[in-house]
């Protein structure tokens with residue numbers, strides 16, 4: 680169920696007050712328009728009509744796509760410690776309420792990054808496995824390992840034969856595209872499965888670059 684409230688938001692730059700719709704929960708099936716707004720990065724982003732300032736609201740949001748068995752818990756925050764604390768509290772609340780048992784077939788994802796929320800929706804909309812995609816993103820970045828620290832790789836699109844990734848270089852202020860054959864995706868997906876990575880969640884997971892690194896360098900894999 681999609682849930683929102685109307686709130687008065689104060690512009691962090693000029694202080695002007697503005698009423699906006701703040702979403703706490705979005706269910707994909709409720710409204711295609713709302714989902715499109717989210718994918719375009721328009722949900723829970725404040726845009727000041729006075730000075731043009733934009734800002735992400737600190738409101739947590741739950742995204743549910745029943746068709747794809749996907750649930751994403753988005754909790755904006757600053758810093759790794761805060762993120763881990765929120766992640767643990769989402770897991771505990773889900774266990775204690777009994778909700779977790781009802782979600783056995785689901786992919787349950789936790790993120791504190793808005794871009795990652797949008798990327799996850801895009802990955803699942805393309806019927807792709809985000810765990811495999813995270814490993815491929817890391818492999819793309821490792822091609823120029825000396826520049827890994829200054830680069831971010833994001834899923835772009837797929838045309839069936841190739842997957843296109845966007846590589847943003849913060850130091851060079853450039854965006855590159857990098858293409859990976861679908862065959863490689865299938866091979867890596869199979870290798871992950873053989874190394875014990877499950878298709879379903881069984882609990883909330885943070886599937887990000889760190890997750891991919893632990894798969895690549897972890898003790899229990901054959902990659």
Ligand SMILES: [Zn+2]
Nearest residue numbers: 690693727730
């Ligand atoms: Zn303003």
